[in-house]
Amino acid sequence: MEPARAVVRLYDSTIPSGNGYKVRLLLSHLGQHYERVPLDILKGETRTPAYLARNPNGKIPLVEFDDGTFLSESNAILVYLAEGTPYWPADRLDRARCLQWMFFEQYSHEPNIATSRFWYYTGLAGGREAALAEKHQAGHAALGVMDRQLAQTPFFVNARYCVADIALYAYTHVAAEARFDLAPYAAVRSWLDRVRAQPRHVTMT
Amino acid sequence: MEPARAVVRLYDSTIPSGNGYKVRLLLSHLGQHYERVPLDILKGETRTPAYLARNPNGKIPLVEFDDGTFLSESNAILVYLAEGTPYWPADRLDRARCLQWMFFEQYSHEPNIATSRFWYYTGLAGGREAALAEKHQAGHAALGVMDRQLAQTPFFVNARYCVADIALYAYTHVAAEARFDLAPYAAVRSWLDRVRAQPRHVTMT
Numbered sequence: 001m002e003p004a005r006a007v008v009r010l011y012d013s014t015i016p017s018g019n020g021y022k023v024r025l026l027l028s029h030l031g032q033h034y035e036r037v038p039l040d041i042l043k044g045e046t047r048t049p050a051y052l053a054r055n056p057n058g059k060i061p062l063v064e065f066d067d068g069t070f071l072s073e074s075n076a077i078l079v080y081l082a083e084g085t086p087y088w089p090a091d092r093l094d095r096a097r098c099l100q101w102m103f104f105e106q107y108s109h110e111p112n113i114a115t116s117r118f119w120y121y122t123g124l125a126g127g128r129e130a131a132l133a134e135k136h137q138a139g140h141a142a143l144g145v146m147d148r149q150l151a152q153t154p155f156f157v158n159a160r161y162c163v164a165d166i167a168l169y170a171y172t173h174v175a176a177e178a179r180f181d182l183a184p185y186a187a188v189r190s191w192l193d194r195v196r197a198q199p200r201h202v203t204m205t
Numbered sequence: 206m207e208p209a210r211a212v213v214r215l216y217d218s219t220i221p222s223g224n225g226y227k228v229r230l231l232l233s234h235l236g237q238h239y240e241r242v243p244l245d246i247l248k249g250e251t252r253t254p255a256y257l258a259r260n261p262n263g264k265i266p267l268v269e270f271d272d273g274t275f276l277s278e279s280n281a282i283l284v285y286l287a288e289g290t291p292y293w294p295a296d297r298l299d300r301a302r303c304l305q306w307m308f309f310e311q312y313s314h315e316p317n318i319a320t321s322r323f324w325y326y327t328g329l330a331g332g333r334e335a336a337l338a339e340k341h342q343a344g345h346a347a348l349g350v351m352d353r354q355l356a357q358t359p360f361f362v363n364a365r366y367c368v369a370d371i372a373l374y375a376y377t378h379v380a381a382e383a384r385f386d387l388a389p390y391a392a393v394r395s396w397l398d399r400v401r402a403q404p405r406h407v408t409m410t
Contacts, residue, residue, distance in 0.1 A: 056350045073308040073312075080298070092206065092207050103279075103311055106308055107311045107316075111312075111316065
């Protein structure tokens, strides 16, 4: 397999972003150094013509490689960097299960837990009570699905920590900031400890 | 690479689902036969104990393999089936770009265009005017990002049709059912024609 390009720059958020943290956590596991460029989303720094030329979708995280190319979408970046390392499964069905949990994360988890957290964090929660209530219910459903899996296996894909765990750890470990109580999810709480115990783990802030 | 397990059964929706159609389209390209099991989501057929034992997240599509295992999340299923075929890129960065567009589809496109379509389709749109207006704006932003890419390359990842095109075709080609007008997106409309011209293309219904 061809080696991964080296990440020279990570465009991240000044407000602590779980999606940016995913990439920082994997790069720490891999022992790679890079420049972090924090952008203020609320001031429109991801909507400037210069930034949109790098990522037309106007979001962080975005990585810039040593050959001047760019890659966006946190979970696509994780897979790109993890291929050929212990963080990406060797078995074909295990790879698919890893992706299954990463798509679950972006569809069923992040829009509920991360978006609620962002609204509370930035003072945008006021007046969004109905939307927050829907997100609260859907976020708890996602936590329940996670807990059911983690009661059976120590990590999302069997016994081995992989990029699906990194993707789901990012916003689960700060779920309290989105007013989600993890007390009912014993298997999730044990898994959070196992993730924190991985070599070269770094915290979000 | 180990061969993919054979799909014996695809759990799909009675209401035409783009997420289910993605899997049917790829299986048609690959010339594979399977049983389709349509479920009525509105009658709770994806929330029964029997179905939740197969997919704890309670969603379609879900594939059942010949060894009795299951895989959910439409885009994870696409990647699993496409590995080792012309529908999954051979180049490492191209694979990551394919995933980048698939995560874009599930985060920036599907929740806006597919969810709006589902609401209109099922009569749930009434009383959701504010949410529909937000989804209309975000969906048009996603179509703009797609159009910008497709003005530069014939498919999402350079010149070759891959599973990212299948993922994004599913709900883009029925965007009118969600009251999105594709007239301003000339590059998207040309790409829809190129997708339809692929060998063994099948329609959604």
